[in-house]
Amino acid sequence: MIDSLTALRGLEGLILVVGSVIAVQSFRAYLRTREASLVYLGLGFLLISLAAGSAGVLYELVTHDLLTAWIASSAFDAAGFLVILYSIHRKAA
Numbered sequence: 001m002i003d004s005l006t007a008l009r010g011l012e013g014l015i016l017v018v019g020s021v022i023a024v025q026s027f028r029a030y031l032r033t034r035e036a037s038l039v040y041l042g043l044g045f046l047l048i049s050l051a052a053g054s055a056g057v058l059y060e061l062v063t064h065d066l067l068t069a070w071i072a073s074s075a076f077d078a079a080g081f082l083v084i085l086y087s088i089h090r091k092a093a
Contacts, residue, residue, distance in 0.1 A: 012052040019049025040087035047080030 002010075026042030029035070055073035059066060 009056065012056050015052035016049050019045050019052070023049065037087040037090045040083050040090060044080045044082075044084030044087060047076050047083060049080075051076030051080065 023042040023046040026038050026045065030038035030042070051073045054076055055069040058072050059069035063069065
């Protein structure tokens with residue numbers, strides 16, 4: 001059976017990989033279309049992907065303080081979602 005910490009590391013790794021692929025595809029779409037909202041979309045997904053990695057790195061390698069790790073992760077998530085929201089509103093405007 002897989003312990004909880006290993007499962008969490010795996011899920012965070014999956015989020016990092018999938019989010020990064022989405023970000024790269026958004027940037028590639030921008031290069032084809034020159035639609036600036038796609039850059040913001042990619043940046044938003046990149047920030048959300050970094051949130052998964054930041055929590056683990058802060059907790060395991062830097063502070064061993066779970067609250068600090070969650071705050072940093074949540075800040076990256078919030079920033080990413082705000083950038084994605086901006087990309088959607090920018091396109092609609």
